[in-house]
Amino acid sequence: MNDREVYIIGAGMTQLYRKAPMPLDELGRQAIFAAVKDAGINFKEIGSVTVGNMGGLSGAICIGQRIACSLGLGGVPMINVESACSSGAMAVNKAVEHVASGKCDVALAVGVEHLSSVRGSGTAFAPDSRDPEGLQGATMPGIYAMRTRRYMHEFGATLEDMALVAVKNRRHAMNNPYSSFRTPITVEEVVNARMVADPLTLLMSCPNADGGASVVVATKEVAQRLGKKLVKVAASHITSGIFKNSFRDFTEMEITIRGAKESYEEAGLGPDDISMVECHDAFVIGEVLYLEAMGFCKHGEAIPFLKSGQSDYGGKVVFSPRGGLLSCGHPTGCSGCAQIVEATWQLRGEAGDRQVPGCKAALTHVTGGGVYGLDNAACTIHILTN
Amino acid sequence: MAEQVVFHPDILCIPEGGEKPYLIAYKCSCGSAWFPKLPFCPNCWSDKLEPMPLSRTGKLYTYTIVAIPQPGLQAPLAYGFVNFPEGVSVCAQIDVQGDLETIQKALHIDMDVEVAAGVIRKDKDGNETISYRFKPI
Numbered sequence: 302m303n304d305r306e307v308y309i310i311g312a313g314m315t316q317l318y319r320k321a322p323m324p325l326d327e328l329g330r331q332a333i334f335a336a337v338k339d340a341g342i343n344f345k346e347i348g349s350v351t352v353g354n355m356g357g358l359s360g361a362i363c364i365g366q367r368i369a370c371s372l373g374l375g376g377v378p379m380i381n382v383e384s385a386c387s388s389g390a391m392a393v394n395k396a397v398e399h400v401a402s403g404k405c406d407v408a409l410a411v412g413v414e415h416l417s418s419v420r421g422s423g424t425a426f427a428p429d430s431r432d433p434e435g436l437q438g439a440t441m442p443g444i445y446a447m448r449t450r451r452y453m454h455e456f457g458a459t460l461e462d463m464a465l466v467a468v469k470n471r472r473h474a475m476n477n478p479y480s481s482f483r484t485p486i487t488v489e490e491v492v493n494a495r496m497v498a499d500p501l502t503l504l505m506s507c508p509n510a511d512g513g514a515s516v517v518v519a520t521k522e523v524a525q526r527l528g529k530k531l532v533k534v535a536a537s538h539i540t541s542g543i544f545k546n547s548f549r550d551f552t553e554m555e556i557t558i559r560g561a562k563e564s565y566e567e568a569g570l571g572p573d574d575i576s577m578v579e580c581h582d583a584f585v586i587g588e589v590l591y592l593e594a595m596g597f598c599k600h601g602e603a604i605p606f607l608k609s610g611q612s613d614y615g616g617k618v619v620f621s622p623r624g625g626l627l628s629c630g631h632p633t634g635c636s637g638c639a640q641i642v643e644a645t646w647q648l649r650g651e652a653g654d655r656q657v658p659g660c661k662a663a664l665t666h667v668t669g670g671g672v673y674g675l676d677n678a679a680c681t682i683h684i685l686t687n
Numbered sequence: 688m689a690e691q692v693v694f695h696p697d698i699l700c701i702p703e704g705g706e707k708p709y710l711i712a713y714k715c716s717c718g719s720a721w722f723p724k725l726p727f728c729p730n731c732w733s734d735k736l737e738p739m740p741l742s743r744t745g746k747l748y749t750y751t752i753v754a755i756p757q758p759g760l761q762a763p764l765a766y767g768f769v770n771f772p773e774g775v776s777v778c779a780q781i782d783v784q785g786d787l788e789t790i791q792k793a794l795h796i797d798m799d800v801e802v803a804a805g806v807i808r809k810d811k812d813g814n815e816t817i818s819y820r821f822k823p824i
């Protein structure tokens with residue numbers, strides 16, 4: 302298969318709100334508007350639209366058409382995709398495929414979520430209650446808490462070690478005007494915050510948020526015509542979980558190890574080439590497990606890597622320069638696309654006070670979904686280069 | 688009238704004679720074992736899966752105590768994954784009563800637990816779902 306090269310020509314997003322003052326459709330439209338304006342193209346050039354939203358939450362069908370048709374984008378293929386937290390990144394993957402395969406020269410993706418209108422605070426995401434773990438009461442915080450406890454047991458990590466991820470990402474978010482979670486926090490505050498799922502506290506968990514994010518992708522010819530700094534999609538990769546109910550190692554993320562390996566192969570790059578990562582840090586244990594799963598350090602060595610500042614500015618790779626899900630909040634269907642918007646800005650050198658110096662390659666990673674017998678239901682990884 | 692429903696009769700056996708309950712996994716001729724019962728073996732697509740009673744006890748691989756449970760469940764609620772000698776890992780609630788601190792003291796990784804039967808949830812009309820739980824030995 303001889304795919305065409307694909308470039309990101311436009312990126313835009315809304316503020317990530319604790320509680321957005323406008324409905325879901327409007328968040329989506331604002332994100333699209335920002336991305337298309339950033340691209341500097343005529344909106345009539347857009348040859349396909351893909352929308353990521355966490356289905357079932359909004360209760361809306363054909364959410365993409367509701368968002369985009371009144372912007373005059375109708376008449377082209379318009380696709381709604383869902384895989385929980387991976388939805389927004391999957392939408393980008395579809396847009397990339399449309400351009401790579403030659404279906405169109407310019408494609409748009411948007412990820413959007415309005416959690417505050419559908420979820421009360423003090424509730425936890427849970428697997429489907431028809432699956433055997435869901436029926437027993439398993440929640441997403443509970444599953445990550447079990448990973449945290451086993452990791453601490455096997456590698457002697459402490460809660461204070463885990464809290465460092467939350468403190469670092471909050472410090473990063475202080476330089477991100479799109480985040481609504483920018484008050485500095487300390488290790489002590491993180492450890493002593495209200496318990497969510499022992500041993501994880503509230504400040505070790507991502508807050509809910511509302512938001513929309515959008516990117517426009519195109520061929521190299523279109524990208525060169527526009528004259529902006531080129532941002533190439535070096536890898537756009539989706540994989541799914543493998544069913545297993547024999548002994549599982551909770552300190553290894555099989556789906557991410559596999560997804561990262563395949564993405565590096567697709568890009569022809571390795572962990573040493575990556576300047577920054579936005580990962581699925583829905584809980585502090587996420588960064589710890591993903592540092593290892595993505596090959597930045599060996600299994601069991603993430604805590605010393607983190608403590609010596611290797612995943613911070615000035616280290617080997619900057620994890621979560623925008624603040625991650627932990628300090629941007631996690632508007633589920635939006636997050637995967639918002640990570641790609643951040644990576645684009647970083648690669649263009651437009652990230653302001655949070656700019657990663659000399660950013661050459663950025664990796665974004667969102668998993669999604671608690672399904673019985675699977676590590677995660679989905680894992681979507683993008684690698685962008687300049 | 689509130690009812691009791693035994694949710695998992697094909698994977699949880701509660702003997703009539705008062706002996707202790709146990710779980711039933713399903714073994715395929717290809718050698719893999721599955722819990723709960725699946726229509727086809729995900730490894731070879733055979734539908735000839737034979738019941739295989741699991742040991743009554745297993746080791747607690749990891750666990751949590753949730754303060755924010757699913758709607759309709761009471762906090763604090765402990766649950767965890769238990770590894771059985773037959774090579775199957777099962778997630779279920781752990782039967783320890785008390786506040787967070789009491790439960791924290793009662794549980795530790797790699798401890799032995801046994802299978803029990805009990806109420807795992809109640810709906811808003813008071814109907815109870817009976818299924819498997821784990822109990823520290």
Ligand SMILES: [Zn+2]
Pocket residue numbers: 715716717718719728729730731732733
């Ligand atoms: Zn088989």
